[in-house]
Amino acid sequence: MQKQQANIKVKQQFPLTIKRLGINGEGVGYFKRTVVFVPGALPGEEVVVEAKRVHPKFVEGIVKKVRKRSPHRIKAPCPVYEQCGGCQLQHLAYDQQLIEKRDIIIQALERHTKINVEELDIRATIGMENPWLYRNKSQFQLGEDHGKIISGLYSMDSHRLINVPECIVQHPLTNKITQVVTQILNDFHVPVYNEKTGKGIVRTIVTRVGIQTGQAQVVLITAQKELPRKDIILSEIKQRLPEVVSVAQNINAKKTSIIFGNETIHLSGKEIIEERLEEFTYELSARAFFQLNPIQTVKLYNEVKKAAGLTGVEKIADAYCGVGTIGLWLADGASEIRGMDIIPEAIEDAKKNAAAHHIPNAHYYAGKAEVLLPKWLKEGWHPDVVVVDPPRFGCDEALLRTILKVKPKKFVYVSCNPSTLAKDLQVLSKAYDIEYMQPVDIFPQTVHVECVAWMSRVV
Secondary structure (H helix, E strand, C coil), rough: CCHHCCCCCCEEEEEEEEEEEEECCEEEEEEECEEECCCCCCCCCCEEEEEEEEEEEEEEEEEEEEEEECCEEECCCCCCCCECCCCCCCCCHHHHHHHHHHHHHHHHHHHHCCCCHHHCCCCCCCCCCCCCCCCCEEEEEEEEEEEEEEEEEEEEECEEEEECCCCCECHHHHHHHHHHHHHHHHHHHCCCCCCCCCECEEEEEEEECCCCCCEEEEEEEEECCCCCCCCHHHHHHHCCCCEEEEEEEEEECCCCCCCCCEEEEEEEEECCEEEEEEEEEECCCCCCCCCCCCHHHHHHHHHHHHHHHCCCCECCCCCCCCCCHHHHHHHHEEEEEEEEEEEEEHEEEEEHHHHHCCCEEEEEEEEEEHHHHHHHHHCCCCCCEEEECCCCCCCCHHHHHHHHHHHCCCEEECCHHHHHHHHHHHHCCEEEEEEEEECCCCCCCCCEEEEEEEECCCC
């Protein structure tokens, strides 16, 4: 294979048949027994590809010509789709996106586990009726273009900032607020951060909207604590954007692609905004995690509840609980919920949310689940069901070891990353059977897919 690989040169063009979508949304094919990744190409298409980068085990290519088009290929409606890295699948019909997302989960299981995928019950992806204008939060970077401040996203494979005045997967109010705040910074010549020189102050505008409540929050991410013209910025936001009920500043002085720093300062209005999911109202502080698509989140949490199969007597451990959304959703079917998260502000929000909804059987603790669960076990508290909703890098290895020791009857894994889900399921398969997996499309037009995996303890 190495000799075959050496024959592929940068800028070489060759025909390729696309076999499937990769985990990053790119088309995947094989040339001279070498895997080739091609952004923008779709399964079933025959394309002419130019090698852009040649690696020891794979090649990255670009489409030069489409000889045979997929019947599912459509024209992407976003004018900056091919420049902006925010979406990956706008050129694929939505019904087919749902099919391909299920296949991405299957690929991850085949790549990272020894589990027989053919024997698994992997259900059809639950989609969205209107797969546009759904995101309740935006994080737009700031930069300058010919002396004017712009806000947008970095293009794929580069740090070239693409001006995005209207993102069609964002809720319209987040677009409006971001553009008005950008204009305020322009009007009063507030210096924006330049990552190359390390100079400037305001790095990012983070906007979050309570879609059901209409409340909005703005967080200005700055490279230093001092914010020039702060009072006039706050005054202008209040005057031009009455929907904004909360303004905060977060300081991130590090040279990093991570958006938030550790220090957040409340600047104006309330410290939180509220959002509703069916009968629940949640208080959200600036750094608290909350699902970005409330409409699909309701479907996701109902699937979690279905998988948990509660009868009213179960004790539930809710790891990576955030502001308590999943735990509160399950509380009426459990005897007790204990939620854990390493972000203290989120735990405070979770406690407030439980109190506001008069749910006395939900309790929340700041700390790591792998530390708290063994402690509770020694105290005689044993969970019947463990629910996890970890970040993209999956469950901490120590937590997985803890689960295998604690051995709850049911384990419900809510995943936003098929690869880390598969790796974690391989570890857990030592003691658990996968009853079924239910993909849910939280992020239409992107390659991301959520999945609820229900596992039961092997007796």
